Amino acid sequence: MSDEHTVSGEKTYKVDLLTRVEGEGRFHLKVKDNQVIESKLNIFEAPRYFEAFLRDRAIEEVPDIVARICGICPVAYQMSAVRALENGLGVTPSSAIRALRRLLYCGEWIESHALHVFLLHAPDFLGYDSAMAMAVDHKDLVERGLKMKKAGNALIECLGGRAIHPISIRVGGFTTTPRASALNALRDDLANALQDAIDTVTWTAALTFPDFNQAYTFVCLDHDQYPLEWGDAIHVSGSGRFPVEEFFDHSQETHVAHSTALQSHLRDGQTYLCGPMARLNRHHERLHPTARTALAKSGLSLPVHNPYQSIVVRAVELVHALAEALDLIDAYTQPEAAFSDYSPRAATACGATEAPRGLLVHRYQMGEDGLIKHADIVPPTSQNQAQIEADLVSIAPQLMALAHNDATHLCEQLIRAYDPCISCATHFLKLNIENVNAPS
């Protein structure tokens, strides 16, 4: 810490508004005698009470309602919801419907990852305030990202009617399915985007990353494919797997005074990380061959333990989602039935899928009257929140040697590397680092 900042024995770093994340927030780190005495992710979500007003809503309304939790990843909320509801109702969608859902989910991964890699995260590495500012010097790069994002959105629009809060997902399947010709019309743009994504892996892998390897516990869905819309078990690195319906036995949500988002830990109090790094470390062998090749050429060594490198991991997942989307379109024939019927019954069931930002678990209790009695929703950012606080403690020693602005930026970039979807869980997160040296 520079001398002029420590004359009074106290030092405060402050950024009033954390930017280029979905939602708003503040962070508070207090250091005394080079020891971290407080690390808080202050989250001032204006609570929206989804779990409360889902009570007494009809089963068929749930996918429309939970989409509104997040405008960036509405498909993820719809997918976890229908998985949980179908588990409770004893409905198994046909393999054709599952493939179509996977295709829709690929669209969301593409738009969300392209948004984060190019518009939110890349400006950190190239030294700009925004993608718009970056475009002045790197127009091709920004246009590449926007083109990829558009290809993902076009896929969601084709299958779901619109890119934000799509309307076709229902319990048992879709309200209607597209003609093969409608999907084939997207092929060229997706193929171009795939080539761009492969180039993006190479480009991101060549960036310079801060040295910050951590011994994380990684948590993700387990499945015989790269995990996305399906999976009945959850894997915890270092300790094995358990069925999705036991999620609430293995994790605990706590409510702390400085946050309106509930924080998740494993039962032993362990923080954990979910999201692209957890998925890649566990399932890289299940990547699409095109993505495996891109990963191998990138030189990224596995397992990844540095969150700053998550931009490369997202680029690899972009390749995967685009390559798989093309395969799914090529294999597509319009199913005879768009959905399976069901009858309401009393049940409690869980469902989990992999949102772009990580594991998303829903649990519903429903009645014979077809109404929801109780809902629990655990978004990935709630799960990562405690890990982000722990990371900021871990990075504190590195901050001490840096100038004020650089230290602040390193923290912001660390938080941004998680692609926190604060609107899912949080509202007002401010970055505020204090270094309180020993009072004289």
Place this chain on the structure above:
Amino acid sequence: MPDTPTHSPRPRLGVFKLASCDGCQLTLLDCEDELLLLGEQIDIVHFPEATSPGQPSGPFDVAIIEGSVSTPEQQDEVQAIRRNSTVLLTIGACATSGGIQALRNFGDHDDYRRIVYAQPEYISSLATSTPVANHVPVDFELRGCPINKQQLLELITACLRGRTPAIKNESVCFECKRNDIVCVAVTQQMPCLGPVTHAGCGAICPAFNRGCFGCYGPKESAATAPLAAQMLTNGQSDEAIKRAFRLFTAESEAFREESQRHE
């Protein structure tokens, strides 16, 4: 709408978020073909989702607000935004009608807090979620959950040119007819709010084989009672009709009153 002042070479834009899902401001970033052009025409001085650092204090030639007023802090924030802005636009169902979180207005806020939070005393929020226009004058309200990208671009363009945005006040039925979609209410007796819902989505639900569920809220002079009577005739329960009108724009007058008639 007030004229956009020309004291700076490019109009200064601020994008603000209250209680919301981020989807409506994301619509701005979803303008993939127009975003960079837009960035050349206007100076985006505050848009925390996309640019660093934010400059929330203004002044702004145009301010866009997404989200509803649902905390004491947000009550103060909308006053500050209004003071610092020449033109104030609100976008989306949350900002224009209170959003889905306005369902709390029909229940017991304390119960809601207890259901979601282990320590409800940590939570500072208002008992109601309300549209921005209930608190400060708004120059134009763009409807939708989420808003339509083309309508947003039209609104911003009109604003920069100082003309009235060409956004029609008509029902979803008109979009359905123009798109040659067979009426799902008439042919399949599906519950459909199309006749009373503001246009803008492009009638996507009937095109996807389901009834409209009212994302854009009531159109002007929405005749909700005859529609509800038809839904009853088609076998819908009062409870189901109440739920249909009480969703993303539950706090809008026409839908609120219709839902209350079925309690």
